[in-house]
Amino acid sequence: MAELGQIAQKVRSKNAGPFWLTIDVFCRNRADFQRIASGVDTDRVAALFRTDPDQIKRFDIADLNVVKFSLPRPAIQGTRADRDMHGAAWAVLLEEMEIA
Amino acid sequence: MGRTRVLIPTGALGVAYDRDALARGVAARPDVIAVDGGSTDSGPAYLGRGVSKYSRSTTKAEWRDLMLARDKAGVPLVIGTAGTCGTDATVDWLYEITCELAAELGQILTVTRVYSGQKPSDIAAALAAGGITALPAAPEVDVDLIQSCTNIVALAGAEQVAAALNTGADIVIAGRTTDTAIIAALPIQHGCHPGAAWHGAKIGECGALATTNPASGVIQIDFDAAGFTMEPLAPSARATPYTVSAHMLYENTDPFLLYEPGGILDVTGATYTALDDRRVRVEGSVWRPGPYTVKLEGARIAGYQTVSLTLLRDRHYVANARGWAGEVAAKARSDVSARMDLSDGQFDIELRLIGVDATLGPLEKGAPPPAEVGVLAIATAPTEAQAAEIGKILNPYLLHHALTEDEPMPTFAFPFSPAEMPRGALYEFCLHHVLSLDDPMSAFRLVTNEVGHG
Numbered sequence: 001m002a003e004l005g006q007i008a009q010k011v012r013s014k015n016a017g018p019f020w021l022t023i024d025v026f027c028r029n030r031a032d033f034q035r036i037a038s039g040v041d042t043d044r045v046a047a048l049f050r051t052d053p054d055q056i057k058r059f060d061i062a063d064l065n066v067v068k069f070s071l072p073r074p075a076i077q078g079t080r081a082d083r084d085m086h087g088a089a090w091a092v093l094l095e096e097m098e099i100a
Numbered sequence: 101m102g103r104t105r106v107l108i109p110t111g112a113l114g115v116a117y118d119r120d121a122l123a124r125g126v127a128a129r130p131d132v133i134a135v136d137g138g139s140t141d142s143g144p145a146y147l148g149r150g151v152s153k154y155s156r157s158t159t160k161a162e163w164r165d166l167m168l169a170r171d172k173a174g175v176p177l178v179i180g181t182a183g184t185c186g187t188d189a190t191v192d193w194l195y196e197i198t199c200e201l202a203a204e205l206g207q208i209l210t211v212t213r214v215y216s217g218q219k220p221s222d223i224a225a226a227l228a229a230g231g232i233t234a235l236p237a238a239p240e241v242d243v244d245l246i247q248s249c250t251n252i253v254a255l256a257g258a259e260q261v262a263a264a265l266n267t268g269a270d271i272v273i274a275g276r277t278t279d280t281a282i283i284a285a286l287p288i289q290h291g292c293h294p295g296a297a298w299h300g301a302k303i304g305e306c307g308a309l310a311t312t313n314p315a316s317g318v319i320q321i322d323f324d325a326a327g328f329t330m331e332p333l334a335p336s337a338r339a340t341p342y343t344v345s346a347h348m349l350y351e352n353t354d355p356f357l358l359y360e361p362g363g364i365l366d367v368t369g370a371t372y373t374a375l376d377d378r379r380v381r382v383e384g385s386v387w388r389p390g391p392y393t394v395k396l397e398g399a400r401i402a403g404y405q406t407v408s409l410t411l412l413r414d415r416h417y418v419a420n421a422r423g424w425a426g427e428v429a430a431k432a433r434s435d436v437s438a439r440m441d442l443s444d445g446q447f448d449i450e451l452r453l454i455g456v457d458a459t460l461g462p463l464e465k466g467a468p469p470p471a472e473v474g475v476l477a478i479a480t481a482p483t484e485a486q487a488a489e490i491g492k493i494l495n496p497y498l499l500h501h502a503l504t505e506d507e508p509m510p511t512f513a514f515p516f517s518p519a520e521m522p523r524g525a526l527y528e529f530c531l532h533h534v535l536s537l538d539d540p541m542s543a544f545r546l547v548t549n550e551v552g553h554g
Contacts, residue, residue, distance in 0.1 A: 016353045018140050018397075018529040019237045024349045050463065059355055064346050070353035072237040074463065078144040079528045080402065080448065080480055085143045089459045096465060 004040065005095030007032050013091035016070060018077035021087050023094060025067040033065040039099035045069055048093045069094075103324045104287040105130045106300075109169070110317040111307035113137045113162050113179060114154030117317025121333035122165070125318050126173045128333075131290075132265075133170055134282040136305060137194070138181030140397060140529070141351075148250050148399035148527030150189035159183075160197050167201055167271070176265055178272040178282045180256075186276030187251045188217035194273050202552030209270040209552050214260055215545040216275030218252040223396065223535070231536045233393070238532035245400070245530055252398040252531065257361030258297075259540040261285035267548045275544075276397065278360055279305040287323035295385035298365040300328035302358055303347050303382070310347035313337035327383030329375065341372035344380045361540065363389040392540055398531035403448075404484040405523040406491035410475040410498040411513035418455075420503055421473040425451040428475075428497040435493045442481065447490060452476040480526060491520035 005011055009026045016022040025040075027033040037060045046053040051071055059068040074090070075081040084090065107130035110117035114137075125133075138146075142153050152159065170177035183190025191213050202209050224243045226232050234241075246252070253276035262285045264272040274282065280301035287297040300321045303310050307317045316334030330339045348355045348367055358365040370385045412418050429449050436442060436449070454474030457464035477498060479490035498519070500509050537543055 014351050015141055016351050017532070018144065019235075019239075019532045020353050022349070022351065022353055026346075048463065048465075057353060061349075061355065064342070064349075066346065066349060066355075068349055068355060076239065077140070077529060080450075080478075080526060083452070083459055083461055086141055090463075093460070093463060093465070 001098045001100060003095065004036060004097045004099050007036060007099070011091040011095045013087055013089070015073070015077055015087040019073055020070055021073045021090060022068065022070040023091060025094060027065040030062070030065060033062065033067070036099065037067050040067065040097065044097065045094070048097065049074055102290060102292065103322060104290045104292055105320055105322050106283050106286065106304065107133045107173070107320050108283065108304045108307055108318070109133065109135050109166060111136060111305070111309055112139065113166070114158055115317070116315070117307065118334040119165070121316055121318035122169055124333045125320055126169050128320060130173055130175055130320060132175055132286045133166065133173065133177045135166060135179050136181060136279055136282065137179045138184040138186055139279070142184065144399040144527040144529045147185040147187065147253065147397060147529070148401065148525065150185065150187040150251050152183035152190055152193065154184065156197070159194070160201065163194070163197060164201050164205070167198070167205060167207065170270065171207055176269055176272060178261060178265070178274065180261070180274045180277035180279070180282035182273050182275060185251070186216050186253050186274070188215045188275060191215060191273055191275045198271060198273065199551045207552050208550070210268055210548060211271045211273065211551050212264045212267045212269035212546055212548045214256060214264045214272065214274035214277070215547070216253045216256050216277070218254055218396070218543060220247050220249050220252055223252055226535055232396070232533050233536070235532045235534060239530055241531065241533065246398065248400045249398040249530065250400060252396060254535060254543045255361070255395040255397070256544055257281045257394065257540065258285040258288050259361070260544045262289045263541060264546055265289070267546060269548065280358070280360065283321070291325070292323040293325055293327060294387035295365060296326070296328045296382065297323055298358065298360060298387055299367055299370060299382060299385035300330065302365070303330055303344055306347070306350065308332050308334065308337050309350065310343050311337040311339045312343060327381060329379055329381050331379045338378040339380045341374055341380055344382065345370070345372045361394045362392045363387055392537050393534035394537060394543060396531045396533050396535055397529065399527045400530050401525045402528040403480045403482060403526045404487040405526050406479045406487040406520050407523055408477045408491055408494065408498065408520045409515055410477065411515065412473040412475060413471070413513065414510065417503065417510070417512070418470065418473050421453050421456060421475070424501065424503055425453060425475060428494070428501050431497050431501070432490070432494045436490055439493070440486065440489060442486065446482060447486065448480040449490065449494065450478045452478065484522060484524065488520065488522055495519055
């Protein structure tokens with residue numbers, strides 16, 4: 001077991017407009033990409049964000065060695081409940097996820 | 101017509117870029133200089149208020165250099181989403197700066213403004229007439245909510261930018277546009293490959309972000325009948341098939357599709373080829389025309405806020421910060437209900453524990469105990485005066501609340517006097533919808549002026 005952030009080159013989360021969040025997991029090589037793509041279950045990502053798995057769009061992009069997740073923002077950007085205007089801090093939830 | 105060279109100085113006016121690289125770009129004889137002026141990324145207050153995020157002095161200094169570059173290149177300079185949010189007020193703000201600079205630099209210019217602001221009453225009428233469609237994850241809207249927006253803008257596409265260029269403008273100051281439209285407009289008008297025009301525009305919209313040295317800013321993109329070629333202009337920056345293709349991921353929910361006014365860009369079949377160690381050639385992107393719709397953005401006031409910051413350093417209080425904050429909030433809520441004319445649903449008191457879970461809130465998975473805890477107290481109420489009043493009701497509890505009755509009264513650290521800071525209005529984005537248009541120009545207005553005549 002290892003934390004995803006120790007395997008990936010970088011995990012970036014960003015706003016994709018005020019209503020969506022997108023998280024890109026960049027891997028250094030195909031082997032790391034395959035380990036992360038097979039080791040990260042979309043249901044576990046949904047659980048981290050306390051959302052329904054159906055709400056998550058997932059793209060495993062082998063050409064780029066990137067796994068990408070897009071989901072409605074945990075809070076709409078800038079509302080009273082929002083804590084992270086640029087959406088950048090949510091990346092840590094994936095970085096700190098333990099995978100095989 | 102055909103080949104079109106677009107010079108992009110930086111990802112956003114107000115963000116620094118390499119001046120030598122800009123000079124190289126001007127010497128390379130571009131057909132247009134295009135720069136983005138805004139984004140929703142900094143939140144709803146800029147749209148809600150109709151103001152720029154960047155300082156006027158920085159904006160003027162950066163815009164001055166681009167006006168000088170334009171003069172030297174002898175081609176149009178286009179800015180989209182002027183003043184962060186692209187409201188009519190920020191378009192006029194940048195126009196005023198442009199007039200000052202034209203006089204200071206001795207330039208005589210044709211300046212065309214593109215207004216993207218929408219009257220709430222027109223948008224409410226379009227909603228009633230079925231002309232507005234919700235996008236995925238859009239909030240519920242009704243006529244009253246639309247009427248309550250302080251600003252609504254529509255995102256212009258290539259057609260409106262092209263119409264502004266066709267006025268003979270030396271400078272186009274556009275309100276809200278898509279990030280890509282200011283780059284794609286001229287190549288499309290020149291008959292370049294439309295898929296390449298939109299794809300290249302997406303790659304270029306953040307300046308040198310799709311290169312090995314994002315901070316260098318300046319890039320040029322050559323568009324033609326089959327594709328586009330991306331070239332960074334700072335010697336330290338290189339574009340590679342990886343840096344270029346990976347940029348479709350950026351701030352985009354789907355890395356293969358981009359929705360624009362009048363169609364969808366599909367890059368599923370795009371090929372990325374290194375021409376040398378710093379230039380990349382892209383072909384195979386497809387533009388799929390569709391119904392003409394423009395995206396809407398709106399912001400409204402959702403209350404007023406007062407905030408304060410209290411620091412807990414005593415170990416016992418750090419260890420018990422959650423319970424302490426819960427007691428403080430409960431006491432203050434009870435006082436507000438008893439002493440102010442506000443019912444429970446009308447106001448909110450939230451104490452965020454910095455050092456514990458202020459960033460992730462309920463999604464936090466746990467962290468080592470901190471040395472200290474910052475207590476960010478946020479009071480939200482229907483009016484500014486009520487929010488200030490709640491902040492003052494919180495004050496004595498934040499200063500002295502004891503975990504037990506039999507201990508000496510504690511005192512916690514306040515970094516400021518007064519302790520409370522009015523934050524003004526809390527704005528929220530309330531539209532994630534598209535507006536259908538029979539005529540792309542019908543929701544936008546162009547105004548052309550000659551400036552710089554003394």
